Amino acid sequence: MNPSEQELPYTRDIRSNAEDVALIRRMCDADETALGALYDRWMRSLHSLVVHLLKDPDEAEDVVEETFWQAWRKASSYEPSRGAVSTWLLTIGRRRALDRLRAKARRREDSLTREGWVLAEMPSNAPDPLQTTEGAERRRHVLAALRELPEEQREVLELGYFKGLTQPEIAEATGQPLGTVKTRMRLAMQKLREPLSMYRESAP
Amino acid sequence: MSHEEAYSELAAIALGAASTEVSAAVREHAAACPECGPELVAMEEAVAQLGQLVPSAVVNRGRAAGIRSRLVMRARGERETRSSAAPRARPDLARGVASLTGLGHKLTPESQRAVEAEIRKVAPQEKRRTFVSGPVLLALAASIAFVVVAVQLGRVMAERDALRAEVASGADTANAPGTTGGRRAENEALVAAMASPDVKIVPLASGNATRMGRMFWNPSSNDWTFVVYTMPPPKPGMTYQIWLVTDSTKISAGTFNPDQRGHAFMQAKYALDRDALKAVAVTEEPAGGMPAPTGPIVISGSATP
Ligand SMILES: [Zn+2]
Numbered sequence: 466m467n468p469s470e471q472e473l474p475y476t477r478d479i480r481s482n483a484e485d486v487a488l489i490r491r492m493c494d495a496d497e498t499a500l501g502a503l504y505d506r507w508m509r510s511l512h513s514l515v516v517h518l519l520k521d522p523d524e525a526e527d528v529v530e531e532t533f534w535q536a537w538r539k540a541s542s543y544e545p546s547r548g549a550v551s552t553w554l555l556t557i558g559r560r561r562a563l564d565r566l567r568a569k570a571r572r573r574e575d576s577l578t579r580e581g582w583v584l585a586e587m588p589s590n591a592p593d594p595l596q597t598t599e600g601a602e603r604r605r606h607v608l609a610a611l612r613e614l615p616e617e618q619r620e621v622l623e624l625g626y627f628k629g630l631t632q633p634e635i636a637e638a639t640g641q642p643l644g645t646v647k648t649r650m651r652l653a654m655q656k657l658r659e660p661l662s663m664y665r666e667s668a669p
Numbered sequence: 670m671s672h673e674e675a676y677s678e679l680a681a682i683a684l685g686a687a688s689t690e691v692s693a694a695v696r697e698h699a700a701a702c703p704e705c706g707p708e709l710v711a712m713e714e715a716v717a718q719l720g721q722l723v724p725s726a727v728v729n730r731g732r733a734a735g736i737r738s739r740l741v742m743r744a745r746g747e748r749e750t751r752s753s754a755a756p757r758a759r760p761d762l763a764r765g766v767a768s769l770t771g772l773g774h775k776l777t778p779e780s781q782r783a784v785e786a787e788i789r790k791v792a793p794q795e796k797r798r799t800f801v802s803g804p805v806l807l808a809l810a811a812s813i814a815f816v817v818v819a820v821q822l823g824r825v826m827a828e829r830d831a832l833r834a835e836v837a838s839g840a841d842t843a844n845a846p847g848t849t850g851g852r853r854a855e856n857e858a859l860v861a862a863m864a865s866p867d868v869k870i871v872p873l874a875s876g877n878a879t880r881m882g883r884m885f886w887n888p889s890s891n892d893w894t895f896v897v898y899t900m901p902p903p904k905p906g907m908t909y910q911i912w913l914v915t916d917s918t919k920i921s922a923g924t925f926n927p928d929q930r931g932h933a934f935m936q937a938k939y940a941l942d943r944d945a946l947k948a949v950a951v952t953e954e955p956a957g958g959m960p961a962p963t964g965p966i967v968i969s970g971s972a973t974p
Contacts, residue, residue, distance in 0.1 A: 497744035504737050509728060516726035525726070527930060530736045537744050548710050552717035559720060560685060607718040625686040626719050632686050647681065654680035658715040 485550035492540035500537050507551060508533075511558045518562040518627060528565065532558040563629030606660035618653035621646055670694045675705050683712035743898075871949045873897070873970040882968050884911075884949045886941075893922070893937045897968070900927040903953050909933075909967060910958045913941065914948040924958040946972040 485506065491499035511532060515525040535557055536543075543553055611619060617639075624630045624638060632650065636643045675698040681687040682695050699705040867889045873882035882897035895911060903909055903926060911922035920941075925933040950969035952962040 495744075495748040497741050497748060500744050501737060501741045504740060508733060508737070509725065510721055512728055512733075513723050513726040514720045517723040522726070522729075526732060526736060530740060533736075533740050534743065537740070537747075546710070548713050549717070551721075552714055555717045555720040556685075556713070563685070607715070608722055611719075611722070622684070622719075625681075625684040626716065630686065631688065632681055635686070647677065650684065650686065651677065651680040654683060654712050654715065657719070658711045 482549045482551070486545055489536075489540050489543050489550055492537055497537075500533065503536065503550075503554075504533050507554050510551070511554060514555060515558055515562045518559065518566060518629075524565060525562070528558060528561045531561055535561075559626075559629075566629055607657065610657050610660050614653055614656060617641075618649045618656075621649045622653045622657070625650060670698050672698070672702060672705065675699060675702065676708070679705060679709050679712055683709060683716050869946070869972065871946075871970045871972045873949060873951065873968040875966075875968045880968050882951065882970075884970070886946065888941070888943045891938045891940045893939055895922070895925075895933070895935045895937075897925075897927060897931070897933050897951070899931040900933065900967070901931065902927065906956055907953050907964070908956045908958060909951050910954045910962070910964075911935075912950045912952065912962055913946060914950060914972075915941075915945045916947060919950075919962060921958060921960065924954070924956075948972055 485503065488499040488503045488506075492503070508529060512525060512529050515528045515532075516522055519525050519528065532554065536554060543550065547553075611622075614622070620639065621635050624635045625632075630638060632646050633643060635641075635650075636646045639646065641649075675695045678687055678691055678695045679699070682692050682699075685692075687695070695705075696709075699709045867887055869886045869888065871884040871886070873884065874880070880897070880900055882895070882900070885894040885896075886892070897909075900909070908924040908926055910924045913920040913922050922937065922939075923935070925935060927933045948969060948971050950962070951967045953964040953967055954962070955964075
């Protein structure tokens with residue numbers, strides 16, 4: 466057995482996208498140790514997001530496992546031009562978590578509850594000790610951009626992202642016309658992506 | 670879809686808040702549009718950053734290690750299946766346990782069909798149902814009773830995965846009795862049973878590669894251990910039923926319902942002639958089980974490689 470498989474570093478240091486892409490290539494060549502390495506790099510981030518969405522550690526573990534398994538099975542469908550590996554992974558994980566959330570909400574018919582705003586739960590500026598300097602910096606910028614959004618724009622963003630509501634559902638939850646919801650969402654997203662453009666330009 | 674229409678939907682697409690039809694149309698446009706394409710990527714990156722704003726959740730290291738181990742083992746099993754469809758005759762210790770946890774090998778669709786045909790051939794189901802009388806049914810049903818060993822199988826599997834890593838790193842210690850508590854000792858005993866040179870392993874699979882299982886049979890000790898992985902729940906009112914297929918009969922080996930992770934894990938003692946077992950099959954049957962298989966075969970495998 467490969468000794469590296471027994472180590473569980475869970476550090477988020479030196480996670481460049483180029484290294485992630487190299488791991489995905491190896492996964493395409495059916496190298497399962499690359500899956501283990503990708504897990505070590507992103508398990509923590511993914512797990513945190515999924516726990517946050519589902520509020521259920523047991524279910525979150527299922528989703529984490531399903532997500533990495535899907536990444537293994539679908540590694541060849543990853544396209545570097547469409548974003549970072551981490552984006553791809555977190556998108557798969559979030560989608561799976563939201564599917565579960567929707568299924569549960571359908572059962573309990575409380576899909577439109579609006580309690581538990583996300584921003585309030587986020588630590589203000591406390592750096593994540595596990596995150597790289599660049600990662601921490603990005604995070605600060607995104608958080609700052611999020612805080613600067615007008616309340617109503619932030620609301621549609623959070624309902625969409627963290628609650629997984631569709632635009633018509635958000636319109637219903639907020640009592641706003643669909644057109645207004647669409648406009649708010651667009652404006653919010655445009656402002657949110659601005660702080661990231663600087664990182665994109667420096668990317669290869 | 671026009672550029673303007675697509676552009677106005679990009680935010681919703683990036684957030685996953687648009688309908689699937691709109692999403693498909695916009696993505697098709699964006700793939701070819703020099704403006705929408707990069708904008709969508711940038712927005713998706715921003716959305717991913719949102720995902721990293723959440724506070725770090727506490728990770729249970731043991732369970733995280735179990736998930737990792739299971740993933741790598743499943744992936745390895747899949748790779749080995751790709752490179753050689755032939756199951757190994759005699760697994761070594763690490764391989765045996767890897768098969769248990771990762772359910773490595775699966776049958777090719779061709780061999781799968783052959784096995785299913787063989788099972789159907791052994792005893793046409795309608796005929797059996799007509800001729801088997803009440804007391805015989807009871808005898809059949811009672812002949813082998815699998816005991817559900819673990820209710821919270823996910824936990825046990827994770828722990829055994831962690832154990833597997835330890836066993837694999839020092840195979841010599843694997844057969845030594847456990848010294849660190851009951852659960853560990855139990856796991857080691859199980860691992861040892863699986864790895865016994867006498868153990869027969871019947872890989873169970875479906876055309877759908879996501880459903881896999883294993884039957885471990887030790888003809889010397891009459892120990893049977895059955896495990897399935899990633900089984901969807903049976904339809905409402907239905908249950909899964911295990912069958913030991915011999916040349917002359919199909920022996921009901923009890924029913925099970927997988928837990929929420931799709932696992933089921935059962936053990937039983939039952940004496941069967943060393944060469945009698947031809948195949949193992951799982952069918953979907955009305956709750957409570959049936960005296961002979963009536964439903965579709967969900968997974969199956971041949972006992973004669
Ligand atoms: Zn366009």
